[in-house]
Amino acid sequence: MNPEPHTENLIKEKAKVLFFQKGFLNATTQEIADAAGVNRALIHYYFRSREQMLDLLLEEIVNEKKIRKRAILQSTIPFREKIAAYIEEVLKQGLKYPYLENFIITETARNPEKIKLLCFKDKLRSSELIKDQLHEEIKKKAIAPISPEHFMVNLSALCNYPLLAKNVIQHIHGMSDTAYRKFLTERKEVIFNALFNEAKTSKK
């Protein structure tokens, strides 16, 4: 049934949930073992140390996410469709692992050189990928002048922050879990509008 080693993947899966989904950035090896229902020593058997397991998980997830996002940015569809698809993808990914960004921020603050592990061989940055199309839009006056870097940061900010700050947002605005879900689904259009200065058009 399992072509891959069973326990190793189980541990990785549960650890990902603890760290990146539930946001227990400081989850101990014991907590991870408990979540996976295995003996703690197995974590060291498979991954040598907590740190090495972490690096492995990070690299795996970040890489997987990046591939999907890059594929969208590199496709040949029209710019606005591309950005819409990108927003959708980032929000989808963010819902799966809301604390991933947070984790990366914390980890790289503690250990700045680890950032290379996450952005390895990144000659082609995302802002480069959209540069030409964005320039085109600006020329057509379809969007206000903005640098590719600011555009990408705006995009990331608008998508990621609401996921990062889930608890705070829910509490401040008094949202239930379902209200928050609804809020997120609304955001796709909100973000798109913010990026494209869509003062006139409305969905319906």
Place this chain on the structure above:
Amino acid sequence: MNPEPHTENLIKEKAKVLFFQKGFLNATTQEIADAAGVNRALIHYYFRSREQMLDLLLEEIVNEKKIRKRAILQSTIPFREKIAAYIEEVLKQGLKYPYLENFIITETARNPEKIKLLCFKDKLRSSELIKDQLHEEIKKKAIAPISPEHFMVNLSALCNYPLLAKNVIQHIHGMSDTAYRKFLTERKEVIFNALFNEAKTSKK
């Protein structure tokens, strides 16, 4: 020279720097003591426990920041000026303690009820404070229709995310420290434009 107890404030100051400025979210009591140049036991003498010190620091900073932000939102200046001032204030605060938001996110994930400590007595939420003026703007077609909640989240996202993700942004876009600084100063206008769909106007 010091009306307030000297050492207690010194410790608090250094701890704030470690946690919220340098981003060492897991700084040990020893590291804090070292940073302040005092014996570790003093931390327990003054604050009983690491946890209690943390809560104290958080409450202090969050409260101070909130007061300043609220004062701006409650002032009677025109909406656009108000938002511009708010952006400036948030960026200024963010530069002082870039990791504060990150810290709050991590802490509240681990300990959800702690969020009440941060938002105590918050009957008047920020989205309520701008609700009327925002509605006015929308009526005048000066801004695309958007709910107060989404508007405030957009605002927070656009201001805070670049601070949160400093390391990642610098690395991805290949920015030096000075380039990042410059990037941040540019953002005030970028954020304003994104919020107000400013397709035509340009600063100069």
Place this chain on the structure above:
DNA sequence: TCTCGGTTTAACATTTTTGTTAAACAGAAA
């Protein structure tokens, strides 16, 4: 000078967490 208070320190104790190891286990192959 002496002592009294808050402050600071060194030393100790405890708890938590990580990492190691030898032995038990379980299934496949001889």
Place this chain on the structure above:
DNA sequence: TTTCTGTTTAACAAAAATGTTAAACCGAGA
């Protein structure tokens, strides 16, 4: 059945972090 190999466990060791305490310190006032 026996042996072999990779997996799993319990028990142990070590390190790191927190928290406690008794004594030293030190300046202000009696």
